[in-house]
Amino acid sequence: MSVTDRLKKRKAMFYNAFMQALREIKRNIMRSLLTAIGIVIGIASVIVMVNIGKSASLSITQSISKLGSNVLFIMPGQHNGPGGISSVTKPFKSDTVALLKNSILTLKAVSPVENASMTVIYKNQNYKTSIKGINNDYFTVQNWHMNMGRKFNKRELRSGQNVCILGKTVIKNLMLDSQAALGKRISLKNFSCEVIGVLNEKGANTFGRDEDDVVIVPIKMFQRRISGNDNIHLIMASVKDKIPLEEASLQIEQLLREKRHIKNDDDSDFSVKSMTALLDTISKITSMLTVMLGSIAAISLVVGGIGIMNIMLVSVTERTREIGVRMAVGAMAKDILVQFLIESVVLSSLGGIAGIIIGILITYIVSFAFHIPLILDPAIILVSLIFSMAIGIVFGIAPARKAANMNPIDALRYE
Amino acid sequence: MIKLKNITKTYGKADAATEVLKGISLEIKDGEFVSIMGASGSGKSTLLNILGTLDVPTSGDYLFSDTNINTLSKDQKALFRRYILGFIFQQFNLLKKTTALENVEMPLIYLGVGAKERRKRAYDALCKVGLENRLNYTPQELSGGQQQRVAIARAIVTNPKVLIADEPTGNLDSKRSHEVMEIIKKFNKQGFTIIMVTHEKDIALYASRIIYVRDGQIEKEESNVL
Numbered sequence: 154m155s156v157t158d159r160l161k162k163r164k165a166m167f168y169n170a171f172m173q174a175l176r177e178i179k180r181n182i183m184r185s186l187l188t189a190i191g192i193v194i195g196i197a198s199v200i201v202m203v204n205i206g207k208s209a210s211l212s213i214t215q216s217i218s219k220l221g222s223n224v225l226f227i228m229p230g231q232h233n234g235p236g237g238i239s240s241v242t243k244p245f246k247s248d249t250v251a252l253l254k255n256s257i258l259t260l261k262a263v264s265p266v267e268n269a270s271m272t273v274i275y276k277n278q279n280y281k282t283s284i285k286g287i288n289n290d291y292f293t294v295q296n297w298h299m300n301m302g303r304k305f306n307k308r309e310l311r312s313g314q315n316v317c318i319l320g321k322t323v324i325k326n327l328m329l330d331s332q333a334a335l336g337k338r339i340s341l342k343n344f345s346c347e348v349i350g351v352l353n354e355k356g357a358n359t360f361g362r363d364e365d366d367v368v369i370v371p372i373k374m375f376q377r378r379i380s381g382n383d384n385i386h387l388i389m390a391s392v393k394d395k396i397p398l399e400e401a402s403l404q405i406e407q408l409l410r411e412k413r414h415i416k417n418d419d420d421s422d423f424s425v426k427s428m429t430a431l432l433d434t435i436s437k438i439t440s441m442l443t444v445m446l447g448s449i450a451a452i453s454l455v456v457g458g459i460g461i462m463n464i465m466l467v468s469v470t471e472r473t474r475e476i477g478v479r480m481a482v483g484a485m486a487k488d489i490l491v492q493f494l495i496e497s498v499v500l501s502s503l504g505g506i507a508g509i510i511i512g513i514l515i516t517y518i519v520s521f522a523f524h525i526p527l528i529l530d531p532a533i534i535l536v537s538l539i540f541s542m543a544i545g546i547v548f549g550i551a552p553a554r555k556a557a558n559m560n561p562i563d564a565l566r567y568e
Numbered sequence: 569m570i571k572l573k574n575i576t577k578t579y580g581k582a583d584a585a586t587e588v589l590k591g592i593s594l595e596i597k598d599g600e601f602v603s604i605m606g607a608s609g610s611g612k613s614t615l616l617n618i619l620g621t622l623d624v625p626t627s628g629d630y631l632f633s634d635t636n637i638n639t640l641s642k643d644q645k646a647l648f649r650r651y652i653l654g655f656i657f658q659q660f661n662l663l664k665k666t667t668a669l670e671n672v673e674m675p676l677i678y679l680g681v682g683a684k685e686r687r688k689r690a691y692d693a694l695c696k697v698g699l700e701n702r703l704n705y706t707p708q709e710l711s712g713g714q715q716q717r718v719a720i721a722r723a724i725v726t727n728p729k730v731l732i733a734d735e736p737t738g739n740l741d742s743k744r745s746h747e748v749m750e751i752i753k754k755f756n757k758q759g760f761t762i763i764m765v766t767h768e769k770d771i772a773l774y775a776s777r778i779i780y781v782r783d784g785q786i787e788k789e790e791s792n793v794l
């Protein structure tokens with residue numbers, strides 16, 4: 154027999170084993186589905202984990218450069234990594250903002266930020282958005298500019314008049330036009346406010362929130378009309394150029410400890426965090442998630458592999474007579490081995506392919522829901538496919554050998 | 569030409585050992601049609617399985633055209649079965665949920681026959697046993713006689729030199745038995761060597777020679793001149 158003949162024969166052999174495997178899987182479709190589910194989950198988590206991890210780190214680095222790295226977040230309570238606020242919080246009051254602004258010279262801008270979710274109404278359009286109470290320093294801190302109209306004036310800030318500045322998303326959803334919006338009155342709850350400005354478009358932030366989905370009002374008005382008290386739960390400050398963040402952060406800490414009468418060896422009941430510190434926290438959370446998803450993936454892949462081994466052993470036993478017949482018509486041990494090995498590889502690969510598709514779908518949904526960029530790494534898809542095939546080989550080898558090592562006569566006599 | 573010399577087969581070890589074949593010697597010429605008869609438990613199937621290399625003898629020589637089959641490796645025996653032998657079993661042993669055509673194609677896969685050629689040869693074989701209108705029926709959809717005819721088609725599709733049949737009519741009624749035997753007889757006329765075990769004298773009489781086995785030994789031989 155010539156070499157090409159032999160190659161042809163081998164190719165035909167593999168093709169036939171492959172078709173036979175597909176037929177067997179189709180024959181026991183329910184069992185195959187249940188068997189492959191471990192592989193599906195495992196591979197899907199790997200795909201989601203890697204792709205979302207990449208997207209998240211990309212969007213984090215992007216937003217650092219967007220926001221600027223000179224912003225400090227001053228919050229009541231201790232925010233120590235994952236787990237959130239630990240101590241009972243005593244909020245700041247409006248005078249804290251003034252104190253920071255006047256006493257700490259390394260700060261360029263200081264603004265309170267109060268937040269509420271409310272429905273705004275214009276004519277017959279309803280839209281639920283986020284209302285932020287701030288002062289004009291907020292625009293400096295956020296490096297945010299007006300697209301139309303103006304910021305708040307002194308009188309509006311002092312007396313908390315009913316004026317507001319809208320983000321682009323709100324404009325769109327109220328069916329307004331930036332130009333036409335100026336001077337219109339929009340309703341919130343039981344009061345209305347006059348639109349005096351429209352903000353430039355900003356896009357999504359690190360956490361995937363659409364920053365343009367906002368209505369900005371003077372902090373005084375927010376406190377008077379919405380919160381009903383003068384509590385402040387977040388102060389944002391930007392540090393002057395060339396001043397290290399740590400220096401400004403330390404000054405704030407000292408001043409506020411003094412003001413809030415905290416004893417020397419007591420912990421502060423507030424925290425001063427920079428964007429980088431917040432991002433540290435986020436990356437801690439994401440790495441935790443990665444470990445978690447990674448373990449899920451590993452466990453379900455092992456479970457999936459054992460499931461495949463189990464079902465292949467069952468299949469080999471069920472088909473003992475078939476194996477005997479095949480041996481009687483001249484199948485060698487290696488023909489039988491290849492047949493069952495291909496069957497388990499096809500089974501695990503189909504699981505892998507389903508996992509890849511589901512993983513891509515979830516990645517797509519997550520990146521859409523959280524407004525993070527969609528990244529599909531082709532390398533990980535290929536690796537996943539190869540990996541799922543490898544599982545088929547590793548866990549399929551024992552059942553396949555069991556089949557191949559049978560004696561023709563014993564296999565034929567098997568009841 | 570098949571030659572068995574003093575073949576013995578013992579099952580079990582030591583005290584529990586039972587000698588099922590006690591020195592069988594026989595010769596079968598190419599193109600011969602041989603029936604093997606004997607009481608239940610006399611060792612007919614054991615003998616046939618050794619002739620088919622599905623089982624190994626405990627001692628003795630098995631020569632096929634001067635090749636000592638006992639010295640072949642497992643893989644070489646597989647090749648011997650692949651190229652030389654064809655089997656018909658009492659229980660048909662067709663693959664479940666697999667069509668007649670696919671069942672008959674199966675041995676050709678191991679011969680490395682391409683898909684198209686395979687289909688054609690399987691079709692031809694099924695025509696020879698009169699099943700050209702049952703090609704895509706699965707065993708569950710076929711009668712016993714039809715299943716056995718599919719099994720015959722599967723055995724002859726590779727053009728084996730020797731057809732080995734262990735009670736091919738054992739599961740069939742008298743009418744179907746004779747239909748199947750006519751087919752087998754026809755293949756013998758075309759040159760296949762046939763070795764067949766049967767319980768029924770009228771079935772055995774299709775052969776040109778009948779070998780009687782009793783208690784693991786050849787009792788007598790009869791040539792059938794009919």
Ligand SMILES: Nc1ncnc2c1ncn2[C@@H]1O[C@H](COP(=O)(O)OP(=O)(O)OP(=O)(O)O)[C@@H](O)[C@H]1O
Nearest residue numbers: 579580586588606607608609610611612613614615
């Ligand atoms: N695997 C085995 N282990 C032990 N004893 C066996 C085995 N196979 C067959 N035997 C014994 O060998 C003897 C002959 O069996 P065999 O199947 O050859 O009989 P047979 O002539 O074909 O009978 P029947 O006409 O009933 O098919 C029987 O007594 C049986 O119990």
Ligand SMILES: [Mg+2]
Nearest residue numbers: 612613614734
């Ligand atoms: Mg028998």
